[in-house]
Amino acid sequence: MSPESWHILLVDDDDVDRMAVRRTLSSSGLQVTLDEAVTAAEVFQRLSPPGDKYDCLMIDCYLPGVSGLELIRDLRARGIWTPILAVTGRDDVAIEKALIGAGASDYMPKQDLHPERLARRLRYAIRVGRAEAEQAAALRLAQRAVQDRDDLLSIVSHDLRNPLNAIRIAADELADPQLDPEERKVMSAAVQRALRRAERLILDLLDVSRIEAGRLQINKVAVAVRDLLEQARGEHALLSREAGLDLQVKIDPDVGAVLVDRERILQVLGNLLGNAVRYAKGTGKLVLGARTVGNLVEISVQDHGPGIPVDQLPHVFDRFFQARQQRRAGAGLGLAIVKGIVEAHGGTAAVTSEVGKGTCFRFTLPRLAS
DSSP: OOOOEEEEEEEOSOHHHHHHHHHHHHTTTOEEEEEEESSHHHHHHHTOSOSSSOSEEEEESEETTEEHHHHHHHHHHTTOOOOEEEEESOOOHHHHHHHHHHTOSEEEEGGGOOHHHHHHHHHHHHHHHHHHHHHHHHHHHHHHHHHHHHHHHHHHHHHHHHHHHHHHHHHHHHTOTTOOHHHHHHHHHHHHHHHHHHHHHHHHHHHHHHHHHTOOOOOOEEEEHHHHHHHHHHHHHHHHHHTTEEEEEEEOTTOOEEEEOHHHHHHHHHHHHHHHHHHSTTSEEEEEEEEEETTEEEEEEEOOSSOOOTTTGGGTTSTTHHHHHSTTSOOSOHHHHHHHHHHHTTOOEEEEEETTTEEEEEEEEEBOOO
16 A cells, blocks of 8 residues: 655744654655745745645644644634644643644644654544535535525515516506506506516526526527627617617627527627616717637627726626625626526636726637638
8 A cells, every 4th residue: 555645734933843843754654745834924825825735734833923723723714624733842631622622633742743643643634624624615505505595585585576566556556447548558568567577587597597507408500690799789779879878899700600599699698788788878889899719709798887896807797796786786697697608608708897997798609610
């Protein structure tokens, strides 16, 4: 049986103690790559970005500026679940309890620094630490699921309440036998609009559910990119004009065709153009573009609206993000659906933006060979 091979970070400010650990490890029969740090700042620098760089951290209890106990607490508070073997010069039950309570995977007095005992402690710490990391990850997933459920109930109840209220009010008016015929038409139209809003929300929720379950149905056919963009422009020309936007189409001559689900890609374009119309009202030009990038076609929607703050850009495609940031701007599902549909076609979706200058959403689709 081949010896275990581990990458360990030793954290100790004492040169003699670090040398003793090196010698002990070299006699332990383990294959160890050993890095060393003497301060807490060095530890966080080596662990940035967080990940599985090390199999175990060996942390001395007494460090300059911060105790090993405080460092362990800080690591766990930051969500760093690398196994930790705490090492101390005192064999004390109270210290052991405090270290384990802070998040150490195991504890070892320095007087026990013997090759076989150290190897045994490291094996145990790594086994326990990895199990704890798995439990922490499962807990985070469960907490996220609960949060998502609460968000869903809150946002959907909020977004459904508005059209239902509109329908209730219109229904009360329509029940009046003395209602003027013209007013009756107005109330009937209001009911239709409210029903469409409710239906859109329900369909969006179904789409998100299918995307996350990997069951979104895609029926691909060859479609000329110009035809797609011209149809999208035609469907949004009136709304764009009413919003003070000049909707233009700019397509490179060599773009050609793509193999896509036409209705799904029109849904993507509709979501992106709808966002631009909502947020970039009265800012002039709205450009729907397409160009060839290698074996891909890149389609873009560029506006000159208020832009998106840089700290929000990494999250714009997250479901419910828009609703969390702006409590009445819809359920926040449109961009999550855009990303899901595009990725189901083998493409990618991205956004660039500058506050005060505008936003450009881009997505790619595999280009159909000529």
